[in-house]
Amino acid sequence: MKQQPIRTTVVGSYPFPGWLEFASQNLNEFGAADIKEMIEDAVIAAIHDQVTAGLDVITDGEQTRLDFNLSFYGFINGIEANETETRKFGPPAHDQRGKNNIVSQLKAPRGLGAVEEYLRLKKLAPAGPTLKASVPGPYTLSGRLMPNEMYKDRYAITEALMPFVRKELEDLVAAGCTEITVDEPSMSCYAYKEDTKRFADIFNRTVAPVVGKCHLSTHLCFGNFKGRPVGYRSIKPMLPDFLDLTVDEVHIEMANREFAEIELLAVFAEKMDVAVGIIDVKNYYIETPADVAERIHRCLKYVPAEKLSVAPDCGLSQTARWAARQKLVNMVKGAKMVRGEESK
Numbered sequence: 001m002k003q004q005p006i007r008t009t010v011v012g013s014y015p016f017p018g019w020l021e022f023a024s025q026n027l028n029e030f031g032a033a034d035i036k037e038m039i040e041d042a043v044i045a046a047i048h049d050q051v052t053a054g055l056d057v058i059t060d061g062e063q064t065r066l067d068f069n070l071s072f073y074g075f076i077n078g079i080e081a082n083e084t085e086t087r088k089f090g091p092p093a094h095d096q097r098g099k100n101n102i103v104s105q106l107k108a109p110r111g112l113g114a115v116e117e118y119l120r121l122k123k124l125a126p127a128g129p130t131l132k133a134s135v136p137g138p139y140t141l142s143g144r145l146m147p148n149e150m151y152k153d154r155y156a157i158t159e160a161l162m163p164f165v166r167k168e169l170e171d172l173v174a175a176g177c178t179e180i181t182v183d184e185p186s187m188s189c190y191a192y193k194e195d196t197k198r199f200a201d202i203f204n205r206t207v208a209p210v211v212g213k214c215h216l217s218t219h220l221c222f223g224n225f226k227g228r229p230v231g232y233r234s235i236k237p238m239l240p241d242f243l244d245l246t247v248d249e250v251h252i253e254m255a256n257r258e259f260a261e262i263e264l265l266a267v268f269a270e271k272m273d274v275a276v277g278i279i280d281v282k283n284y285y286i287e288t289p290a291d292v293a294e295r296i297h298r299c300l301k302y303v304p305a306e307k308l309s310v311a312p313d314c315g316l317s318q319t320a321r322w323a324a325r326q327k328l329v330n331m332v333k334g335a336k337m338v339r340g341e342e343s344k
């Protein structure tokens with residue numbers, strides 16, 4: 001289903017405009033209609049930046065996931081924020097992400113919200129680019145929930161969340177979504193110490209209902225909360241088990257790792273399309289179109305053009321908007337240079 005050689009795409013998130021961040025901290029000042037309008041305005045801004053850059057695939061920038069209630073956990077019954085477990089001060093890092101207690105049986109009677117996000121994107125986006133929806137996989141989604149008597153460990157929580165993700169994927173396809181990413185960066189972060197066969201099994205059971213019904217991909221990175229990695233940043237521990245993931249395309253973080261292990265992309269390309277992170281979302285050096293073209297040529301040694309997509313390393317939510325915008329513009333220019341559509 002992937003048509004465009006050296007397709008330009010993104011991982012789900014895009015930076016919030018400053019006013020949206022301010023508003024999200026003062027939501028009690030706004031009425032429901034104000035919030036609805038605000039979210040649409042933010043999505044319009046994210047669409048504008050991506051369409052102006054000329055991307056082949058765009059998202060809603062995850063602009064709606066602006067507070068607990070509007071994020072995935074807000075859609076799941078049985079979760080309460082735990083205010084005491086998280087480190088509050090000091091340098092930014094993953095241990096500052098909010099933890100949550102499970103207080104009753106986990107249920108998601110209203111789905112996970114991704115279908116509404118997709119329909120909003122479809123309503124607001126111009127014709128042309130492919131519209132992509134992103135949903136976290138159940139293992140990644142379980143990461144900020146604390147085990148308890150009923151759900152003894154992270155894997156038990158993962159199994160409890162899996163039906164919610166499966167249902168959301170089915171509903172996305174039913175709503176007409178043709179491009180879906182199931183984000184499982186926790187699997188790439190912890191591949192070095194966990195059972196990778198078990199990861200592949202969890203992933204494949206999650207996506208089973210929609211395999212072959214959309215262009216399905218996964219995003220594997222090594223963490224980007226507050227622009228900081230958290231994993232052991234190597235592809236090797238994922239092999240060979242991640243080659244068994246039933247996806248059309250795998251996305252792998254490369255730029256921030258200075259393209260370490262680039263030769264390992266070849267084994268993925270034998271089985272699936274490969275989206276390579278060629279834009280460093282953690283670095284404020286703005287890649288030039290010539291940098292992008294050079295990086296794509298390096299990727300082409302291991303992945304044929306018709307199987308290659310290029311993208312930033314991760315979602316852009318942790319990168320300032322001015323930088324995110326210019327990085328996307330230059331990424332598309334560089335890709336067009338290699339495709340022979342634009343001169344230097």
Ligand SMILES: [Zn+2]
Binds near residue numbers: 011220223
């Ligand atoms: Zn990521």
